[in-house]
Amino acid sequence: MARLGALLGTVQMYRLVSVVLVAIVLVALTESLVGLLGFEPLELVATLGTVLLACIVANRVMALLFRVRPHTESSVITALLLFFLFFPTTDGEELLSVALAAAIAVASKYVLAWRGRHIVNPAAIGAVIITLTGLNASVWWVGTPVLLPVVVIGALLVLYRTRQLPLGLTFIVLAAIVVTIVQSSFGLALSDALVYALGSTPIVFLAGFMLSEPLTLPPRLWQRVVLAGIVALVFSIPFSVGPLYSSPELALVVGNLLAFLVGQRRGLSLSFERSTSLTPSTTEFVFSSSRPVSFRAGQYIELSIPHSGADSSGTRRVFSIASAPSTPHELRLGVRMGESASSFKRALGSLKPAQPVRANLVAGDFLLPRDSSRPVLLVAGGIGITPFISQLEHDAARGVTRDLVLIYAIRTHDEFAYRDVLERLEIRVVLLAPHEPENLAGGWSYAGSGRLTRELIEQQVADVRERTAFVSGPPRLVSAVRAALRHLRVRRIVTDAFSGY
Structure with missing residues (x-):
């Protein structure tokens, strides 16, 4: 599977x-x-x-x-x-x-x-x-x-x-x-x-x-x-x-x-504000809304950007929301652009300040437990970190604390997205990367450069079986981690692989 x-x-x-x-x-x-x-x-x-x-x-x-x-x-x-x-x-x-x-x-x-x-x-x-x-x-x-x-x-x-x-x-x-x-x-x-x-x-x-x-x-x-x-x-x-x-x-x-x-029938009128490079291959896009956007931390939004030369991916795309519901007039989206970006992503990257963008849908069930006393494990691959940033920022804004550990797998040392946010929120991070970054924050650990196996997960998170696991990232990583967690007999696994029309 x-x-x-x-x-x-x-x-x-x-x-x-x-x-x-x-x-x-x-x-x-x-x-x-x-x-x-x-x-x-x-x-x-x-x-x-x-x-x-x-x-x-x-x-x-x-x-x-x-x-x-x-x-x-x-x-x-x-x-x-x-x-x-x-x-x-x-x-x-x-x-x-x-x-x-x-x-x-x-x-x-x-x-x-x-x-x-x-x-x-x-x-x-x-x-x-x-x-x-x-x-x-x-x-x-x-x-x-x-x-x-x-x-x-x-x-x-x-x-x-x-x-x-x-x-x-x-x-x-x-x-x-x-x-x-x-x-x-x-x-x-x-x-x-x-x-x-x-x-x-x-x-x-x-x-x-x-x-x-x-x-x-x-x-x-x-x-x-x-x-x-x-x-x-x-x-x-x-x-x-x-x-x-x-x-x-x-x-x-x-x-x-x-x-x-x-469903959400009203639609959302967004205005593009700015974009910021997160890593060499990922960019954060910031949009504003005159009306508050109602969503839950961990959900995704569908953007519609009509453009000429649209390829088979069309003019709509869904992205996990990186901002927290506590800032409902601002939406931040972390997007992996890549060298061979789709026509939609090229159109997204060409947006001008104040240019209007239509959002048609807010949805998703990738939500942390309402009961904050339940221990959780977060596993992210690359830009799959975005829904977790929304959740962690939202918890911080509400003063909610959790027994939480994040395993973050990145391809290269310079693909560490949202490092400043994770340091500021003092999240316990287990990093999987080709090389150990310098000056790891207190409470962080480097787990090596290999694959994210069940042995590695069990070694880094000894009580993994008692935790609810949330996995976000490319389908290949999500499928592999889900299989590893099932071998470890983790009872509750929630995934957020990138998919959709």
Whole structure:
């Protein structure tokens, strides 16, 4: 799992979803060619080509109308999702209705949006609207036993990478149970009903590729789990209200609307103040806000910076907040820039003083225990130190003291970010670096230049099993440290690997 986390951490989220969906498409085409799938290869190719063309063209048209740069990979993902929702066909009228559903889905990203964020899943709302018109109806043919293995693998990869496994598993388990009960009430044997629920409905596909979309989820984990339960019930229990009847896409849209109601809808207008070099490869960006920004220490914020030449990472990005909630009119973000920075980071680095920046979301569950008497271990890699700085500054502002130790791993001796803050707050630090820095503060220790192994952790923090561990940094480090802590039988481990869309 540590290797898997490290590998997935190197793949940008849009790219991962695209690759996995394309893999399912290729499996479907192969199974069609050998007669395992009940559709002709030409029907699959014609439908796939239609949704791809319709989504890409519609995306470019809407981008021109709204004067923004089109995000092509996002429209490709929407097309691939729609491909699995409608019957593959070569009929001209049916293909036209599928193209219309694709155009509606793409348009919803621009029209049904608030502060630059989707209100509903585009593919789902496209399917709902086209079904209500009577021009076509979704069938979710992806919910078939012959595709289940590759769908399960793909869904788990996406859920694991986005850290949405609790949400996905809650939906899958509850929906499978309810569908099994419903089918059993219709006279189906219990075992057959369970096989039907998992193999002949789109439960796994919906959980892995649509319910888990970060842009339509509430900010807190418990809210997401509750949402997954509600969507599972709406998905599983048959009903009909006027022109509306139970369907996977309607269940998802209902969940999206509920998530919108509990999420942060106001948006934040920030003004860029200044940037300061923290290390040769990391920079702190400071923003001000006329209104107080409400957040909890350890959470992240999503910034939106429209810019020309946007690459596949798009115009939005999330960053851990380094400032404390006690200074709500100022936000500080520590960002690793690197030599091959994305177009977003280049745009961020080019901001001018007083230039406005939109923030669309504050979220996250990387929060220290409310009970300050509980001992904690903090493990940071590189710029993963940023959420800890927010938490430590917040505790200091409130006069809260904790039994706390920080293990900080850096690549080079000059990559020691926020050293002055850690010294000022008198935090106990165990440093892992290629060379021992000069003049280590009192209470600090140098742990060498090797890997952050479980032996090293146990040697430096003898009571590690009694502590709640918080790990933040690159996915490779987070996965390795989490595995080491589990070997040490640490009961509670909270991670904050860099991920998201």
